[in-house]
Amino acid sequence: xDDKAVATPPVAPVTAPSRRxxxxxxxxxxxxxxxxxxxxxxxxxxxLRSDSFLSNQNLANVARNFSWLAVVALGQxxxxxxxxxxxSVGATLALAGLIAAHCMQIGLPVPLATLAGLGVGMAIGWVxxxxxxxxxxxxxxxxxxxxxxxxxxxxxxxxxxxxxGMPEEFLALGQRSVGLGSCSVPLPFxxxxxxxxLVHLLLSETVLGRYIYALSRGERAxxxxxxxxxxLKELVYTLCGLLAAMGGLMxxxxxxxxxxxxxxxxxxxxxAAVVIGGTSMFGGVGSTLGVLLGAALTQxxxxxxxxxxxxxxxxxxxxxxxxxxxxxLDYWRRRR
Amino acid sequence: MxxxxxxxxxxxNLGPLPAVRDVSLEIYPGQVVGLAGRSGxxxxxxxMLLAGVHVPTQGQLHFAGRPVGWxxxxxxxxxxxxxxxxAIAENLSIAHxxxxxxxxxxxxxxxxxxxxxRARMEREAARILAxxxxxxxxxxxxxxxxxxxxxxxxxxxxxxxxxxRLIIVDDPMLLLSYPSQQRLLSLVQxxxxxxxxxxxxxGNVDHLLAVTDxxxxxxxxxxxxxxxxxxTGREEILAAMVGIADRQQLTPIMWALDSYYxxxxxxxxxxxxxxxxxxxxxxxxAAHWQVLDHMxxxxxxxDTANAALQDAQRRLLAELEEERKQLAREIxxxxxxxxxxxxxxxxxxxxxxxxxxxxxxELLGIRGSIRDLVDxxxxxxxxxxxxxxxxxxxxxxxxxxxxxxxEHSGIAVKLSLDARLKRLPxxxxxxxxRIVQEALNNVRKHAAATVVEITLQHTSPRTLMLSIADNGCxxxxxxxxxxxxxxxxxxxxxxxxxxALLGGxxxxxNHAPGGTLLQVEIPHxxxxxxGDQG
Numbered sequence: 099x100d101d102k103a104v105a106t107p108p109v110a111p112v113t114a115p116s117r118r119x120x121x122x123x124x125x126x127x128x129x130x131x132x133x134x135x136x137x138x139x140x141x142x143x144x145x146l147r148s149d150s151f152l153s154n155q156n157l158a159n160v161a162r163n164f165s166w167l168a169v170v171a172l173g174q175x176x177x178x179x180x181x182x183x184x185x186s187v188g189a190t191l192a193l194a195g196l197i198a199a200h201c202m203q204i205g206l207p208v209p210l211a212t213l214a215g216l217g218v219g220m221a222i223g224w225v226x227x228x229x230x231x232x233x234x235x236x237x238x239x240x241x242x243x244x245x246x247x248x249x250x251x252x253x254x255x256x257x258x259x260x261x262x263g264m265p266e267e268f269l270a271l272g273q274r275s276v277g278l279g280s281c282s283v284p285l286p287f288x289x290x291x292x293x294x295x296l297v298h299l300l301l302s303e304t305v306l307g308r309y310i311y312a313l314s315r316g317e318r319a320x321x322x323x324x325x326x327x328x329x330l331k332e333l334v335y336t337l338c339g340l341l342a343a344m345g346g347l348m349x350x351x352x353x354x355x356x357x358x359x360x361x362x363x364x365x366x367x368x369x370a371a372v373v374i375g376g377t378s379m380f381g382g383v384g385s386t387l388g389v390l391l392g393a394a395l396t397q398x399x400x401x402x403x404x405x406x407x408x409x410x411x412x413x414x415x416x417x418x419x420x421x422x423x424x425x426x427l428d429y430w431r432r433r434r
Numbered sequence: 435m436x437x438x439x440x441x442x443x444x445x446x447n448l449g450p451l452p453a454v455r456d457v458s459l460e461i462y463p464g465q466v467v468g469l470a471g472r473s474g475x476x477x478x479x480x481x482m483l484l485a486g487v488h489v490p491t492q493g494q495l496h497f498a499g500r501p502v503g504w505x506x507x508x509x510x511x512x513x514x515x516x517x518x519x520x521a522i523a524e525n526l527s528i529a530h531x532x533x534x535x536x537x538x539x540x541x542x543x544x545x546x547x548x549x550x551x552r553a554r555m556e557r558e559a560a561r562i563l564a565x566x567x568x569x570x571x572x573x574x575x576x577x578x579x580x581x582x583x584x585x586x587x588x589x590x591x592x593x594x595x596x597x598x599r600l601i602i603v604d605d606p607m608l609l610l611s612y613p614s615q616q617r618l619l620s621l622v623q624x625x626x627x628x629x630x631x632x633x634x635x636x637g638n639v640d641h642l643l644a645v646t647d648x649x650x651x652x653x654x655x656x657x658x659x660x661x662x663x664x665x666t667g668r669e670e671i672l673a674a675m676v677g678i679a680d681r682q683q684l685t686p687i688m689w690a691l692d693s694y695y696x697x698x699x700x701x702x703x704x705x706x707x708x709x710x711x712x713x714x715x716x717x718x719x720a721a722h723w724q725v726l727d728h729m730x731x732x733x734x735x736x737d738t739a740n741a742a743l744q745d746a747q748r749r750l751l752a753e754l755e756e757e758r759k760q761l762a763r764e765i766x767x768x769x770x771x772x773x774x775x776x777x778x779x780x781x782x783x784x785x786x787x788x789x790x791x792x793x794x795x796e797l798l799g800i801r802g803s804i805r806d807l808v809d810x811x812x813x814x815x816x817x818x819x820x821x822x823x824x825x826x827x828x829x830x831x832x833x834x835x836x837x838x839x840x841e842h843s844g845i846a847v848k849l850s851l852d853a854r855l856k857r858l859p860x861x862x863x864x865x866x867x868r869i870v871q872e873a874l875n876n877v878r879k880h881a882a883a884t885v886v887e888i889t890l891q892h893t894s895p896r897t898l899m900l901s902i903a904d905n906g907c908x909x910x911x912x913x914x915x916x917x918x919x920x921x922x923x924x925x926x927x928x929x930x931x932x933x934a935l936l937g938g939x940x941x942x943x944n945h946a947p948g949g950t951l952l953q954v955e956i957p958h959x960x961x962x963x964x965g966d967q968g
Contacts, residue, residue, distance in 0.1 A: 305537050306546035308526060312534075315578070316523025323521075323535030323592065324509035333546075382525045 173341030181381030223339020272351025314381025612702030881906025
């Protein structure tokens with residue numbers, strides 16, 4: 099005989115350890131654990147099957163590539179949490195790098211050139227956000243258009259040529275390593291983690307973060323409560339542009355070359371990292387840790403495919419399949 | 435006194451249709467202004483204009499002496515709005531929904547970069563919601579799980595987080611239950627006491643009469659009446675709402691509205707009572723389930739005991755039969771043989787020379803008695819254990835038994851046996867035999883019959899039907915099988931018990947031509963059907 103009466107458990111007073119456990123649970127969702135498991139399995143597989151995977155050279159390479167992808171994905175995840183999408187991140191990344199490199203070429207000091215690059219990213223983001231929020235056009239179409247426009251500007255400004263000749267102190271941003279104890283960690287990796295921490299604090303600890311999570315299923319409530327929803331959306335897209343530009347600068351500094359074709363098609367990688375990281379395509383769900391794990395998994399997968407000797411053509415098949423799998427998982431979870 | 439809110443010449447088009455046409459109004463601090471009107475009269479449109487949501491095509495607005503331009507953030511001016519449909523952020527906790535837009539946190543003046551103080555918000559939200567009569571398990575749960583009424587209560591609570599200068603209440607009653615409606619009405623009165631101005635739009639004239647100071651009546655987007663609540667009545671308001679001055683035409687409308695309100699109130703009360711009843715029924719159903727479970731347990735126990743009893747009885751019967759068999763054999767093999775030996779000896783003694791003739795005749799008499807005794811003993815043996823039953827089977831045993839019984843009792847017996855009758859398991863053959871014995875015993879003792887018909891037929895390859903009918907006096911009017919043992923009669927009961935042990939059915943009744951009919955149906959292992967020689 100089963101119990102027919104289902105008693106509601108009494109509300110236990112929240113003690114300090116249980117609150118800590120709750121925090122930990124909030125930080126590490128079951129999805130994050132799943133992605134972490136797949137990532138560890140992939141790493142274990144690659145370490146066994148390839149001699150070069152665990153070499154310092156390769157790991158540093160993966161970490162550098164991970165860095166710019168993670169930084170751009172952080173911005174994308176915020177946009178997706180408010181129920182939008184930004185397809186222009188790849189183009190923004192390229193243009194920001196170009197502008198910064200160009201400024202340096204004409205002799206502007208590095209901090210100023212960096213700010214110029216970041217400013218370009220923010221401007222593009224703001225245009226995206228304002229169009230989506232004020233005119234209420236679908237984010238997909240708006241950012242598809244800005245992607246084309248921004249990429250076109252990048253080609254037009256350079257006639258398709260690359261820009262080089264950046265000073266050492268800028269290149270250090272992408273190429274230097276910092277010593278942490280006995281191991282040396284690439285600087286961009288540290289920067290990416292710092293950005294992730296900032297974004298995490300913003301999303302989880304501030305009122306703004308709460309609004310970002312609330313927007314997709316509570317726009318009317320936010321409006322009725324006196325929250326300026328238009329400005330909120332503009333801010334989120336602007337932050338996304340800023341982070342995309344930051345990723346572009348890191349990539350430019352890493353390569354030492356700013357190319358108008360930089361980050362071509364990288365929207366897909368970014369969306370893959372975000373979606374694999376557990377951010378819902380329908381908005382309202384997503385975590386910073388998930389984005390980091392998603393970016394790491396994407397990059398390790400790329401690296402693994404190269405190490406296993408697959409041609410580059412097959413990489414997009416793998417990434418596309420992973421996006422589809424993650425989106426299906428998200429869809430299935432929402433239906434339950 | 436300066437009006438808190440002063441609107442002049444407000445016009446609003448929703449789509450191609452004018453929703454508000456040239457409405458002007460003033461609201462003073464601590465005044466409750468009602469907006470009456472049928473649905474579609476423009477109450478909501480006007481309320482939303484004053485809440486800064488809709489932008490008018492014409493008109494000016496002054497709030498607290500200063501001009502206000504559309505669209506504006508009502509809450510920034512100190513205007514709280516309770517909407518018809520509550521606006522809830524599904525992903526946020528209940529507590530955060532209550533404080534949405536005015537979170538408590540650090541730093542106090544920071545807007546978006548404020549870090550909310552969740553514990554304090556939960557405490558405060560619990561306090562406000564308790565005032566509204568709403569209790570939830572946890573205020574940390576996302577608001578997505580709330581019911582319609584709970585959502586509206588959260589939205590009302592949101593308007594109570596800070597002291598407001600004007601509260602616009604846009605007919606939120608639809609989602610509220612009767613007690614919550616009453617609570618909201620008393621809240622409006624308490625706001626009034628705290629010198630908060632209230633604009634209360636409602637389709638319910640009684641609600642308006644209960645709490646307002648002034649009532650504006652809207653019809654087709656126009657303000658058609660501005661009435662002091664104390665100096666007016668329902669009739670006047672309704673007349674303005676529907677635009678009929680004639681009392682005679684108004685009366686049926688009033689009656690209809692009256693009964694509508696009363697019906698709604700009754701429905702509310704009924705649904706309340708039903709909820710209470712449901713709760714009570716649930717509790718009772720749970721108790722009933724417990725009793726049923728208990729009873730099922732007891733029945734299980736009884737079943738087990740019953741099965742054990744039947745088993746014991748079966749064993750008892752088997753032992754009894756076995757003992758009878760032993761006894762019959764002993765009498766037959768020992769006593770009868772001894773008696774026959776004695777008889778031979780007596781014969782020998784009588785045949786000796788020199789035996790007196792008197793003694794010879796006496797011996798002859800004794801030998802005759804011994805033969806009678808042997809006959810009696812043989813009869814007893816047959817009753818104890820018919821030897822034909824073991825050797826020849828049920829049919830011959832019944833034939834010989836009934837023949838003998840008919841001779842003894844002088845009652846004619848017609849025995850008809852199924853041609854297909856073959857050997858059956860010992861227990862079944864014996865039981866049927868005993869049943870016939872017992873039944874015939876009853877016939878001789880009670881029935882006063884002259885003819886008994888016994889039929890043994892297969893009704894299916896797996897069942898045997900035994901029916902014994904007599905033409906005697908039949909059963910009494912108040913025949914009760916269960917009462918027989920108390921009167922010292924165990925025969926029929928014995929039959930019914932034997933049948934039950936074999937898993938069969940037993941029926942005794944008066945039958946049409948007069949007399950008693952006893953029918954027994956007994957299942958047995960499958961016999962071959964006629965013609966089925968496989």
